[in-house]
Amino acid sequence: MKYEIFNAGRVALQSGITLPDCCVAYVTHGRLNAAKDNVVVFPSRYAGTHADQTYLIGPGKALDPEKYFIICINMLGSGLSSSPSNTARPLSGPDFPLVTQYDNVVLQERLLREVFGVTQIKLVCGWSMGGQQAFQWASLFPDRVAAMACFCGQGTTTPHTHVFLEGVKQGIITDPDWRGGYYETPPYKGLMAKGRIWAGWALSQEWYRAKMWEKQGFATLEDYLKGNWDGIYFNRDANDMLSLIATWQACDLANNQLYNGDANAAYAAIKARAIILPGRTDLYFPVADNAAEVAMMPNAEVRVIDSIWGHYAGGGRVAEDTAVIDAALKDLLA
Structure with a gap:
């Protein structure tokens, strides 16, 4: 658009x-x-x-x-x-x-x-x-x-949401390819980790108990994580994602x-x-x-x-x- x-x-x-x-x-x-x-x-x-x-x-x-x-x-x-x-x-x-x-x-x-x-x-x-x-x-x-x-x-x-976002942030910056943010290629392992962390927070326990991934067309829970979450942030810049996390944490x-x-x-x-x-x-x-x-x-x-x-x-x-x-x-x- x-x-x-x-x-x-x-x-x-x-x-x-x-x-x-x-x-x-x-x-x-x-x-x-x-x-x-x-x-x-x-x-x-x-x-x-x-x-x-x-x-x-x-x-x-x-x-x-x-x-x-x-x-x-x-x-x-x-x-x-x-x-x-x-x-x-x-x-x-x-x-x-x-x-x-x-x-x-x-x-x-x-x-x-x-x-x-x-x-x-x-x-x-x-x-x-x-x-x-x-x-x-x-x-x-x-x-x-x-x-x-x-x-x-x-x-x-x-404070609780701040701590949740700390976990998401760590998912990115612990990738060796992160290089302090001066990466030459995207830190894909970190972005994939970010997706898996997000998967446990974005949707509720009730959603997972109901196995709602099956209604999304996924055969298993792992199929859902791989198919929906592992690559969800691959088209986003890691530094942009971290900047937004900082904005979110600072919201007051x-x-x-x-x-x-x-x-x-x-x-x-x-x-x-x-x-x-x-x-x-x-x-x-x-x-x-x-x-x-x-x-x-x-x-x-x-x-x-x-x-x-x-x-x-x-x-x-x-x-x-x-x-x-x-x-x-x-x-x-x-």
Whole structure:
């Protein structure tokens, strides 16, 4: 799918490092109306791009291009926007600086304002790390975001999720071909290990007990791991994947000059009507963690996706799960 590039120029990141030629890749669906009040922001997820987001976009769906101007924005580190794999030395590869979700959303706000003249957002929504960005939008710009939804994601990364991501990271960097990130050929063993680690976290215990891999056409569990997971990251750059992990681990809604570490203030600032949609069996973002966030928000509710598909309940894998998300988005847009 063809995409556009917003050239942001020199961008100072929260880390204190400046990206000299920062670029943000995006696509749009639908048309911006004359009042510029039909805008939906839909940021990308971990290891994904705008191309993965069409499951919620289309005629008759909540994100209907006949009604709304939907902009799907790729995070820094995604491989399309500025990333370790496409940034010039000396900031390429493992020398690419830490990017926070605050950095991403501040850039996205510039894109909307400078390219389209948009300042008001009807809805911001996202899955996983896309949901992190939805939280950031609603907290940083509370008077400009009317509604927000986060499905299978959180506003602040918990210690447990941080530790899970440490395991994923180690899967890559312990490959001898990793070479500190200055690899000459991709660290395929590390990327394969990353896939196998992810396989145990992305889907739930219930999913595995039900032997759902058989319904995916795999003869055995090992057949499923080899056929679905071993090569799933071979077309992704390892440094890009690690950059996104660093962004995920650093996600903290209150870590900015507006809130100075005050989580209660950061969540309480969200004026948008919000629906937070955890998956009942999501191992990354448990229901209890989202409930604790919603308790700090003045106009929010939790709607649990009752699914055995773990984290993937938010990603368009199962029609019934996607229908729950679509219904919530329709409620927010009503």
